[in-house]
Amino acid sequence: MTISADHSAPDRAQRLPAEDAVSEAVRKFGITAEDYMLPAHHQIEMVGPDGRLKAESEQGTEPGHEYPLPADEELLAAYEQLVVGRRVNDQNSALVRQGRMAVYPSSHGQEACQVAAALCLSAGDWIFPTYRDAVAVMARGVDPVEAMTIFRGDWHSGYDPAKHKVGIQCTPLTTQLLHAVGVAHAAKLRGEDTVVLAMCGDGATSEGDFHEALNFAAVFHLPVIFFVQNNKYAISVPLSQQSVAPSLAHKAVGYGMAGERVDGNDVVALLAVLDRAVKLARDGSGPLLVEANTYRMQAHTNADDASRYRPDGEVAEWLAKDPISRMKTYLTDRGLLDDGDARIAAKAEAVATQLREGLSEDVPxxxxxxxxxxxxxxxxxxxxxxxxxxxxxxxxxxxxxxxx
Amino acid sequence: MSPTVTTSSEANGNVSAATARAAASAAAVQEATGPQAITMAKALNTALADAMQADPSVLVFGEDVGMLGGVFRITDGLTKTFGQQRCFDTPLAESGIVGMAVGMAMNGMRPVVEMQFDAFAYPAFQQIVSHVAKMHNRTKGALKLPMVIRVPYAGGIGGVEHHCDSSESYYAHTAGLKVFTPATVADAYRMLREAIDSDDPVMFMEPKKLYWSKDLVDLADLRAQHAANADSGTSSEGKAAVARPGTDATLIAYGPSVPTALAAAAAAAEEGRSLEVIDVRSIVPFDDETVCASVRKTGRAVVIAEAHGFASVSSEIVARVQERCFHYLAAPIRRVTGFDIPYPAPKLEHYYLPGVDRILDAVDDLQWEN
Structure with a gap:
């Protein structure tokens, strides 16, 4: 424990005004403070729904908002997690139908967000997930059955949050963002270079704790990435009834932090944006806000009936933007997948088996x-x-x- | 958001802005040796400083707690002594303060946060109820939250609305929170040190009208006692105190009502009635043993609390004592509490607050044989 008691010269890093961080970024990127904090004019996207890499001019990048293509190894690791994540989602939904689990809020369709949120972090970093982020929790290394204990019904959290540096999947919306801020603050006071990624959805941005967490993180200049999965619905209420901001990423500027929008079904763009955000945060930029534009393909939970509030056509439209099929096409076209697909499918099946067995077990x-x-x-x-x-x-x- | 102490009523032990300033400067006086007349504010301030000195993971933060030293000056001098990283101001947002403290406690710190006033703590209610109280349980003890939420509470200071709530029942009703409230200067020191030492989250309810009450205490002695207890693993945590021994009836009080109960006992003694006064000190956990031993001895009891009586800590105490001491009771247990009305404006608060006369009336009602 090394916390300076030097009160004659308070640590600049601790009390650094947001403007200083922004002007540093401005110097680094050669753009205005507003252009640094405001998201680029277009969302960042790299691999389109057709699985083709977009031309650089079409990726939405701008000066100061530049994103190099992630390394092939990272993309292959991401693809493996995508396939496993989809299998986990569908297996869990099946287990709910069979009465093995009380409920499962599926991230089906949002797997790219889940995987990128987990893979952009280093081993010492923390993540704070919501109830819909089980795939991200597992991708951080938590045992799948331990991760699902919360929905199995024999206790609340099935894993030790401190051991895995993974918060409990949080139900009261955005309350966990403040815990992320506190974990980052404690680490910073001890001089550790921990980055914390905190997840929430579009509806949650209406909550008071969203505001308090972003403001605290900015004022204390903490390395927290606020990652909003904009899946368009808060149970039944569409985003248009939550916010009339130009985008959720635009909210960042009000706190003096940088925001960015990204195609939330494009794991390549997600990793590019989040990797850079993690690096900036670790290097002392303060917090960042990343909005991922995605879609909740299924109902809120098995207890919900999505046909009451959204048209089938809309769902079909998003089906064509599936995050996994586009990645498969992209990697296959580049010759990176080879026979890896069978190995990955087998791994996904093994996880599904583990879930089936673990959740069918009658736990005393x-x-x-x-x-x-x-x-x-x-x-x-x-x-x-x-x-x-x-x-x-x-x-x-x-x-x-x-x-x- | 600063308190405007506008009226002064000696009868209720109210304080004026001038005495507040005097208390603040008294708290800054250099510590002398042997028993000294010091305020509860000074005892709390010393407890915070000693805990910070003893353990670098103890952090203090909240609104105006830094350079100002808190609106009640309880954190006076801590930033100067320990630096801005150990005692600092936050943005003005109570949920943010408590939520950030949760994260810090998850990650190796022992935060002590200040809610500026009882009623200003309500924005933090969700964090307190859904996370602070439950984290240990939902993780089967894997995550401990050693944090203290200090709440200046209750009335008697002539405060305007939203500055005088007795909010202890909300917290006591929530499983997973310890709720402490000192009534004496020595207990303020002892109990705050124990709250900070606790691996469980503690709501530390400070009776703000007693901040400027003085007792003769030896801080060095209290410090030594604390160190000795820490070494031997003993503690007075969760223990009620017999504040005044007596034989005829028991007055059960806590926090701001303890001095009032003692005054009532003194007045009753002049009329030849011997009242025992129990200072509950720890609402959660509750010391059934000490409270019930007294009631079994005297056979009569009055519970005194400033908070509304309905569905409150006072009603819980009556229920517990009745369940455990029914056959020892000579009369139904009476309560003297605040009325079930929103806390009154300053000029009306003395009608609301339990006072000596109302307590003595209740004692008179305890079916005496002669």
Missing amino acids: VDPLELFRHVFSAPTPQLKEQSAMLADELAREASPEEPTK
């Missing part, structure tokens, strides 16, 4: 565990209540015993 629950983790040590009141339940259980187990 210990009712007395209910009292064990409320506090570090149970209070006298919780001990009493635990004893009461234990007594009930004992009497249930041997009903013939006289009770008096």
